[in-house]
Amino acid sequence: MAPTEPSLAGTVEAAASTGPREPQKTPTAPVARKSAASSGRKLSTKAMVTINVASVIAGIAAWALVSGLGLVGLPGPGEVALRAGELFADGTLAEDTGASLTRVLSGFVIGSALAIPVGFLMGWYSIGRAILEPYVQFFRTVPPLALLPLVMVTMGIGEAPKIFVIFLAAFLSCVISTYQGVVSVDKTLINAARVLGANSFVIFARVVVPASSPFILVGMRIGLGAGWATVVAAELLAAPNGLGMRMQQAQQFYDMPTIFVNVIAIGILGLIMDRLLLMVEARLTRWQERR
């Protein structure tokens, strides 16, 4: 999923293009074909999905078997499904999901919204980089959750500290990626725009922004994943509701089915969010050469 390096585009893109081409004109660049050959025979989409579904069913069956034999004292799929039905019926699941999603999306939106301009500043102006880079590099190595005790002392135990750590998680992954995107914009594209009469503003808005969009979107996806991981953990510490908090509570009552329901809900929601952003990404970066 990594964005293609613009610098290679000139040499390899001819071979990688699959669109219309003139019959006698076949540029030779062997690079593009190699990776496909080494990964073996490719399955059709239908076969892939069938195997996906079969694999999940087999996993659930194995789970049922393990729990049925009483090997590790786990609840079985049936028990968990029953509990899920109860939690769904009394509205707890919806409330928790809503609370967790609200936190994660608030943090994610604020984080990305701030990361993009900051990333551009860092990539475009060396003075911006000089000022911001130490902070970004420092906070990048500190897990956002590790700041939670500090944040809770200063911001209290309401929504603010939780949204703040999620914001930080989303911001840091997105800012690095945006910065990378800006610095790796192909210099030739900038020159091409300059010789067509573009000034700095036009170059920024019409070359740098679109050229770095694949990087930004990758950063946003990573940011959303990081935010989701952070919210659950943040809720484990102190929250009136949320999927993480519900698990924490269930743990005290040794309520294994509830823990399972929430783990599964977290996984499914994370997957849905990631897929949604992936779809947006695929749509916005359709112009990219895929190799």
Next chain:
Amino acid sequence: MTTTTQNAMIRFENLRKEFTLTGTTFTALDGVNLDIADGEFVTVVGPSGCGKSTMLNAAAGLLEPTSGQVLVDDRPVNGPSPRTGVIFQQYALFPWLTVRKNVEFGLELKKVPAKERRAIVDHYLELVGLTRFADALPKELSGGMKQRCAIARAYAVNPEILLMDEPFGALDALTRVHMQEQLLETWTKERRTVMFVTHDVDESVFLASRVIVMAARPGRIHKEITIDLPYPRTESMRLSDEFAKLRAQVWEAVYHQPDAKGADE
């Protein structure tokens, strides 16, 4: 060694360019004097590192000379200008824009009204034979088509000068020959001043009315060879004795380079 014409479209005056790379200073160009007349087609050929692209970039206003200057139409170049179109080896198409939008880019910046823009774009897409691919993205095009799109984009803003930096370098031999013929065809129609950088001796002879052979370390003009073959140039001309003779002359000059000067290594 250089001819001085009365009204040069591009004039290189004592051009010198130094680059500093990891503490070492390289002289990419030294004492380059050259006049290119209005409507002339000049090719610049030489081994890699002879500064031929540096020369072109200086003319394009994409880099600043260490000393000396480049004059376009008697005015010193101090930045890129839409009067000077540049075609790069790596096509440099905006991959997120369709063929039409790429060609339109410079016109939008010139604030040409939409209707007029459309007509101009249609005209140049027709000229380079990409009308059917107007709505395709660059990734859907072959190398030759991409370069034709880049040529249309450069033509669209109606530059007086075309600077071409090994534009056909990434293309296969056959596509290259077709592109050369097409380029000459459009040039005969529009007679823009062309400075064409290449490392291909055949290409330099086939296209130009004058070939400038460069030498490396430091980059400088080594020889000028006038190609007195008439235009339009045809396929059969490539196989003629005169062509072979001129090619041998250029080859000789490229191959037998003068010794490197000074402590520059």
